[in-house]
Amino acid sequence: MRADRYTAVMITTTTPAPPREAPPSAPTAEQLARWDREHVWHAFTQMQEYEPLLIERGSGAWLVDTAGRRYIDGSASMWCVVHGHRHPRLDRALVEQAGRVAHTTNLGLSNPTTVALARRLVEVAPAGLEKVFFSDDGSTAIEAALKMAFQFWLQADPPRPARRRFVALDDAYHGDTLGAVGVGGVDRFTDLFAPLTFEAIRLPVPMERGSTMVRAVDAAACLARLEALLAAEGDSIAAVVMEPLVQAAGGILVHPPGFLAAVRRVTAAHGVLLILDEVATGFGRTGRMFACDHEGVVPDFLCLAKGLTAGYLPMAATLTTQRVWNAFLGSHGDRRTFFHGHTYGGNPLAAAVALESLAIFDDRHVLKHVTEIAGRLADHLARIARLEHVGAVRQCGLLAGIELVADRDPLTAYPWEERRGARACLEARRHGVLLRPLGDVVAIVPPLCISADELDLLATAVEAGIVAATA
Ligand SMILES: Cc1ncc(COP(=O)(O)O)c(C=O)c1O
Numbered sequence: 001m002r003a004d005r006y007t008a009v010m011i012t013t014t015t016p017a018p019p020r021e022a023p024p025s026a027p028t029a030e031q032l033a034r035w036d037r038e039h040v041w042h043a044f045t046q047m048q049e050y051e052p053l054l055i056e057r058g059s060g061a062w063l064v065d066t067a068g069r070r071y072i073d074g075s076a077s078m079w080c081v082v083h084g085h086r087h088p089r090l091d092r093a094l095v096e097q098a099g100r101v102a103h104t105t106n107l108g109l110s111n112p113t114t115v116a117l118a119r120r121l122v123e124v125a126p127a128g129l130e131k132v133f134f135s136d137d138g139s140t141a142i143e144a145a146l147k148m149a150f151q152f153w154l155q156a157d158p159p160r161p162a163r164r165r166f167v168a169l170d171d172a173y174h175g176d177t178l179g180a181v182g183v184g185g186v187d188r189f190t191d192l193f194a195p196l197t198f199e200a201i202r203l204p205v206p207m208e209r210g211s212t213m214v215r216a217v218d219a220a221a222c223l224a225r226l227e228a229l230l231a232a233e234g235d236s237i238a239a240v241v242m243e244p245l246v247q248a249a250g251g252i253l254v255h256p257p258g259f260l261a262a263v264r265r266v267t268a269a270h271g272v273l274l275i276l277d278e279v280a281t282g283f284g285r286t287g288r289m290f291a292c293d294h295e296g297v298v299p300d301f302l303c304l305a306k307g308l309t310a311g312y313l314p315m316a317a318t319l320t321t322q323r324v325w326n327a328f329l330g331s332h333g334d335r336r337t338f339f340h341g342h343t344y345g346g347n348p349l350a351a352a353v354a355l356e357s358l359a360i361f362d363d364r365h366v367l368k369h370v371t372e373i374a375g376r377l378a379d380h381l382a383r384i385a386r387l388e389h390v391g392a393v394r395q396c397g398l399l400a401g402i403e404l405v406a407d408r409d410p411l412t413a414y415p416w417e418e419r420r421g422a423r424a425c426l427e428a429r430r431h432g433v434l435l436r437p438l439g440d441v442v443a444i445v446p447p448l449c450i451s452a453d454e455l456d457l458l459a460t461a462v463e464a465g466i467v468a469a470t471a
Contacts, residue, residue: 032066053065060084061454062085071433073085074435074462075443075446076311077311081311082285082311082366083360083447085311087310089360090356090357090360092356094313094349096352098349100348103347103348105343106134111348113351114347114351117355117358118134121304121317122319125290128298128321129299129319129321130319130321131320132317136315137175138174138303138316139174139175139176140175140316141277141303142175142241142277143177143179143340145239145303145318146180146275147340148318149273149301149324152324152328155327155328164236164238165200165236165238166198166201167203167229167237167241168200168203168240168241169203169204169205169247170185171185173243174243178193182198182200186249186250188439206221206222208256210391211251212391212412212413212440213250214253219258223259226240230266230270230272234272237270239274239301240273241276242276242277243277243291244277244278244290244291244295245291245294246281246286246399248443249280251394251401251403251438251439252438252441252443253394260294260297261295273324274299275303276299277303279304280399284307285399286398288367289361300320301318302319302320303319308357310354312350312353315346315347369448370398370448373398376452376455377400380455380456380459381393384402384466387466389404389405389466390402390403390404391403398448399444401441403440404441404466420440421440424442424469424470425442427464427466428461428462428465432461435465442462444459446458
């Protein structure tokens, strides 16, 4: 009998097993740091200057590095860890789902956990957003919205193929995939790639208080520009895309109250779609579940990611309306399908954690806590604002930015190559707080669960960091 692969394996198991190699010992912290420098290409990082810091574990608002040093996670690990690290309920939800199935595709197939999450998202989102398209990161949530908006007008009744341009704000940040870069407005991230993207029509940032970072105008002037644009060219515009209330990565640029609602009114009046990017502001960050809840605004597309899975797994969702959905219906031959998707979109492990995270929002009065603790942060910021080289402080809920300036009168930026913001954050690290700057803005974006004592520690470290970096 000819041995096939399986019988051959059985035969070899009857011969004495070769002596086992000793398992390799775990790499030391020094080795890991070296390998990190040698092999890992870090995002938004000049690798020639990179100094490794390896985080080994976390708990609540705290992170611990490989040397056992403890830090408050002042950036919520890039703004997504909402309930803190190693939350027992989230850990359990993840393990329980892994015991059922880790991944099933959502291309023409479904699973109970992802369906339940879609249902729950529709319940917590502003009324009218009933359809959920899952992807895996903030950028992909935006890409999906841009492509859906574009395709919607091709298939609307009657079709409006001329509506194909997008309006976005200066200094907006919507992610790093090419469509998202096209609507992004932070020059240092987008200029280089401009030849690869489409160009959006830009509006100035509506922000009345001074900043060295942006060409800001007051909200009325910005709205007047939008109204004039849509009156003259609305028939060629697919959608306005914006971060509601706060342009986060642009430097925590806080819009005045009422601006968002006014944008909704103007876009609706001209039949232009509104895409709200709540990747940074969503899931409690501003004190409401979504920033648009503050002004009772219902967009045509709501883009969610980051806090959706509380920092556990990559997952994003683009929510939209029955009206948009209807434009995509038809038989296969009608070619109205949305031909777009991502392998891990709707992943059930991520969905299980997201569902449990939403349950924690319900059970633990998270939003009430955010409002209270944001008040305490405001007190700290008022003190920090008096420092000689603080040009402005901006805050919306637990999203705050402190802008460092060479001079306050007239407002003068530091030369960018001095990297004062980065230096302030490195100094704060010596006081046990991890932060990530946005140029010369020190951003404070802690886990929503941060306690009053932890916030006090954080603020003290931020203040010490700024004093040292601007001395
Ligand atoms: C408002 C906003 N949109 C989109 C993104 C991109 O998200 P991701 O990095 O998950 O692709 C970010 C990331 O910081 C963001 O702040």
